[in-house]
Amino acid sequence: MKYITAITIAAILTGCGSDSATPITDEPANNTTEQSTSSTTSSTTTLDVNSLDPQARYIQFADTFDDLWGQTNPDPNDSTLANLVTESYGETVAQSIRDSIENDYVYEIPDRSAAEDTKFGQVEIDGFVIEDAQGEPDYNEGQTASFKICRTDKTIKKSTSGETIDDTVITYETQIEMQFDGGEWKVNGRQTINKLQGEQTCNPTN
Numbered sequence: 001m002k003y004i005t006a007i008t009i010a011a012i013l014t015g016c017g018s019d020s021a022t023p024i025t026d027e028p029a030n031n032t033t034e035q036s037t038s039s040t041t042s043s044t045t046t047l048d049v050n051s052l053d054p055q056a057r058y059i060q061f062a063d064t065f066d067d068l069w070g071q072t073n074p075d076p077n078d079s080t081l082a083n084l085v086t087e088s089y090g091e092t093v094a095q096s097i098r099d100s101i102e103n104d105y106v107y108e109i110p111d112r113s114a115a116e117d118t119k120f121g122q123v124e125i126d127g128f129v130i131e132d133a134q135g136e137p138d139y140n141e142g143q144t145a146s147f148k149i150c151r152t153d154k155t156i157k158k159s160t161s162g163e164t165i166d167d168t169v170i171t172y173e174t175q176i177e178m179q180f181d182g183g184e185w186k187v188n189g190r191q192t193i194n195k196l197q198g199e200q201t202c203n204p205t206n
Helices: 054-069 087-102
Strands: 011-014 042-047 105-108 118-120 123-125 144-153 156-159 164-166 170-181 184-197
Touching: 054 087, 054 118, 054 144, 054 170, 054 184, 087 105, 087 184, 144 184
Parallel strands: 011 123
Antiparallel strands: 011 042, 105 156, 118 144, 123 144, 144 170, 156 164, 170 184
């Protein structure tokens, strides 16, 4: 992929109260999904999230997921992937991998990190965030964060025998929901909100 941008490391804090997202079916290409959204009251405080950056955690998830899809026999119960997703969404992701195995198809994944071809919108944190003694954000268990991304998908869907099934290039605008779980941000859902044919420029503003 040639769609290279920097990661936004800012978070807009929002007011209390939101509903958890419903996990969705997940594949790396050509898949529009549905997910519930949350209602919040917005404020404008800016926060440096450092090592607790939910976008950095999403990149870890995306790279791990891509690596699995690029394997001939991906493990639906991969422990690294399981540590990057909530329990409910992890089952959705694992099922999508099991479906590929059962239906004899694999994905040819471009050899590059998601950080190199993903454009990020700002992070919105639900609820209030305070800082600990070291000045780091002290998130609450179960707290959620959301942001939009744009990424051009050049994965190629192939049969296990090597026949190309789908090589359509699509640029996706996607809403990401993260949840603070066990002291870490984990992916809790992805919802495709727009897709454009070919390699396109899009602006993932919230």
